[in-house]
Amino acid sequence: MADAQPRPGGRTARVREAVLRATRDALASGGLHGLDLTAVAHDAGVGKTTVYRRWGTPTALVADLLVEMADRAGDRVDTGSLLGDLEVNAGRVQRTLADPEEGGLYAAIVAAATCDARTAAALEAFYDRRVAVWAPCVEDAVGRGEVPAGTDAAAVVRAVSAPLYYHRLTRTTPPGEEDARRAAAAAVVAAVAGAFASGA
Known part of the structure; x- marks a missing residue:
């Protein structure tokens, strides 16, 4: 899979923004199988040579889109308590999944990842980045004595998001605030x- 390119400013940044917006729309409406580079270039208003040269494959487009989505997801919030921190995290995930456009986009990417190894790798890298952003809230909680030493911070963060994604993928209605x-x-x-401590 081609690695996502550096994200410069100027015209190149505008081209990337337009192409990724078209990619988002194509994924949400047709999934990975409906993602065609020529159509994306047309919808983005850029030359198809530019899209083929910079991204080359639909999977590379998805990978770069996931980089952009991770960048937009925001930093962690330090409320001073583990519950407060994780409620903020859960709220962000819930609002994203409940949004008609964003929720549909995530569902399309997750569905694509189940049948395309390169998309699965890109999705894994996306979640690794997001978990790494929030893991320090668990590490801080260990330092405060809220949770046992040796607690797997990444596992705790994933445990917050997992039921919300499960709800989004298996229910006809999105997760709500109470679910978060x-x-x-x-x-x-x-x-x-x-439960998340070493040897548990």
Whole structure:
């Protein structure tokens, strides 16, 4: 898979923004199989040679889109408590999945990842980045004595998002605010009980 290119400014940045917007729209409407580089170039209003030269494959487009989505997702918030931090995280995930455009886009990417190894690798890299942003809130909680030493910070963060994604992918209605609060609370209870500690 081609690596995502550096993200310069100026015209190149405008081209990338237009192409990734067209990619988002194509994925949301037709999934990975509906992602055609020539059509993306047309919808973005750029030359198809530019798209083929810079990205080359639909999977490379998805990978770069995931980089852009990770960049836009925002930094962690430090509320001073593990529950507060994870509630913020869960709320962001819930609002994204409940958004008609964003939720549909994530569903399309996850569906594509189940049958395309390169898309799966790009999706894994995206979530690794997002988990790394929020893992320090668990590490801080260890330092405060809220959860046991040796708690797997990444596992706790994933435990917050997992039920929300499961809801989005298996229900006809998106997850709500109460679902987000419950996901955060459940992760905290499990972490406090030592479920995510080494040797648990």
